[in-house]
Amino acid sequence: MLLTITTTHSPATDLGYLLHKNPSRAQVFELAFGQAHVFYPEATDERCTAALLLDVDPVALVRSRKSGPESFALGQYVNERPYVASSFMSNAISRLFGTAMGGRCSGKPELANLEIPLTAKLSVVPCRGGEDLLRRLFEPLGYSVTAEGYPLDEKFADWGNSAFFTVSLEKTCRLSELLTHLYILIPVLDDEKHYWVGEDEVEKLLKHGEDWLSSHPEKDLIVKRYLRHRRNLMSQAMAQLLEEDTPNPDEVQEVAAQEEWVIEERISLNEQRMGAVVSALKSAGAKRVLDLGCGEGKLIGALLRDKEFVEIVGVDVSYRTLEKAQDKLRLEKMAPMQRERIKLLHGSLIYRDKRLEGYDAAAVIEVIEHMDLARLAAFERVLFEFAKPGTVVLTTPNVEYNVKWESLPAGKMRHRDHRFEWTREEFADWAHGICERFGYSVRFLPIGPEDAEIGAPTQMAVFEKT
Numbered sequence: 001m002l003l004t005i006t007t008t009h010s011p012a013t014d015l016g017y018l019l020h021k022n023p024s025r026a027q028v029f030e031l032a033f034g035q036a037h038v039f040y041p042e043a044t045d046e047r048c049t050a051a052l053l054l055d056v057d058p059v060a061l062v063r064s065r066k067s068g069p070e071s072f073a074l075g076q077y078v079n080e081r082p083y084v085a086s087s088f089m090s091n092a093i094s095r096l097f098g099t100a101m102g103g104r105c106s107g108k109p110e111l112a113n114l115e116i117p118l119t120a121k122l123s124v125v126p127c128r129g130g131e132d133l134l135r136r137l138f139e140p141l142g143y144s145v146t147a148e149g150y151p152l153d154e155k156f157a158d159w160g161n162s163a164f165f166t167v168s169l170e171k172t173c174r175l176s177e178l179l180t181h182l183y184i185l186i187p188v189l190d191d192e193k194h195y196w197v198g199e200d201e202v203e204k205l206l207k208h209g210e211d212w213l214s215s216h217p218e219k220d221l222i223v224k225r226y227l228r229h230r231r232n233l234m235s236q237a238m239a240q241l242l243e244e245d246t247p248n249p250d251e252v253q254e255v256a257a258q259e260e261w262v263i264e265e266r267i268s269l270n271e272q273r274m275g276a277v278v279s280a281l282k283s284a285g286a287k288r289v290l291d292l293g294c295g296e297g298k299l300i301g302a303l304l305r306d307k308e309f310v311e312i313v314g315v316d317v318s319y320r321t322l323e324k325a326q327d328k329l330r331l332e333k334m335a336p337m338q339r340e341r342i343k344l345l346h347g348s349l350i351y352r353d354k355r356l357e358g359y360d361a362a363a364v365i366e367v368i369e370h371m372d373l374a375r376l377a378a379f380e381r382v383l384f385e386f387a388k389p390g391t392v393v394l395t396t397p398n399v400e401y402n403v404k405w406e407s408l409p410a411g412k413m414r415h416r417d418h419r420f421e422w423t424r425e426e427f428a429d430w431a432h433g434i435c436e437r438f439g440y441s442v443r444f445l446p447i448g449p450e451d452a453e454i455g456a457p458t459q460m461a462v463f464e465k466t
């Protein structure tokens with residue numbers, strides 16, 4: 001993947017000062033996802049071009065992948081990621097040209113503020129939304145845009161064009177402006193998974209977008225795609241951007257309502273579930289808690305943030321998942337006091353396990369539906385007869401709600417590995433059976449938006465030892 005930046009400003013070799021990279025030297029930088037090379041294919045007084053070549057290592061990408069498998073196995077290794085401009089390019093721009101992007105030039109400070117003729121060329125950009133979107137993003141910012149598209153296959157013209165373009169952007173402006181626009185808009189065009197979307201991305205977006213984003217006609221799309229549909233980050237960023245350009249109080253009120261809507265309507269079910277579970281555990285007064293089938297540790301993370309939970313034990317049958325939990329929770333880097341609060345145990349919930357005895361509470365979040373019904377009886381005894389915590393908070397999908405998900409074909413379950421999904425009545429029958437056999441009482445709570453007829457997407461039972 002290649003990005004070149006050319007200027008005809010005189011002397012053109014000033015570009016070397018601006019980028020803090022010497023035109024006479026080729027340099028190599030090691031990045032988390034591969035290598036970046038910076039070199040100058042031409043460097044004369046009349047015309048100078050700096051090239052940033054990314055050599056992305058697809059195998060390292062797979063190894064460092066944080067989330068679970070989401071594409072077929074070969075697709076993880078053989079894909080277009082190493083060859084197209086994506087968030088990796090943005091990452092490389094900020095790592096290698098960060099000073100220039102920040103508008104600083106130590107060698108010749110006056111250069112940084114100079115508007116100079118610049119052309120950026122991206123060898124291949126995946127552009128979800130086609131040439132039209134490309135123009136809608138860059139033309140309002142004053143660029144003249146040239147795009148060369150490619151057919152999917154030259155031999156089969158009727159397959160049409162691919163989403164890939166060679167793009168050239170021309171503008172007379174400060175170099176910092178050009179780099180900032182590329183930094184934000186390349187991932188927006190690509191609209192693929194970012195490898196670095198996190199809380200600090202809101203700050204990055206606002207910092208780099210402060211002068212131009214709030215008045216950009218495609219502001220919504222830019223924010224949405226840059227934060228890659230992460231709703232909580234998105235509403236945070238939109239609220240701040242809108243604040244900047246809405247002096248009218250009526251509009252401000254409208255924005256607040258809209259923000260509320262964004263939060264209430266779109267807060268992810270998973271977050272709501274974690275919130276409901278944490279409050280159920282808190283109101284039971286639990287201090288030492290088991291998270292059975294802890295997966296990648298989302299609940300553990302939420303519990304850690306609350307000092308009331310002094311010991312948190314995650315258990316999972318999948319060792320690989322526990323490794324991921326360890327990474328995600330950054331256990332290795334945690335301060336010793338925090339670290340001591342957490343234990344991760346490898347084990348199966350269908351075998352009696354002495355390590356699980358004597359806890360105040362257990363959470364079993366979206367786990368039972370992953371067990372064969374024939375094994376469920378064993379799990380019931382392991383938890384309610386032997387481990388017997390004072391409180392058990394257990395959630396499972398409400399199958400009645402599945403009709404609401406348009407993308408879910410009728411009669412299909414929500415997850416490939418689900419062995420069953422219950423109606424509210426089936427869940428209640430099962431839970432009451434447990435209470436009778438093992439001496440617990442139970443109450444039920446809906447999680448997520450509740451429909452009068454079909455209930456809420458997730459059902460939660462809170463068992464208390466009697």
Ligand code: SAH
Nearest residue numbers: 293294295316317318348349365366367370
């Ligand atoms: N509680 C987590 C993960 C839910 S996915 C969350 O809400 O995010 C279900 C998890 O249960 C998976 O991590 C799976 O490995 C684990 N699991 C399934 N059967 C199990 C068993 N018999 N013993 C322990 N863990 C099990």
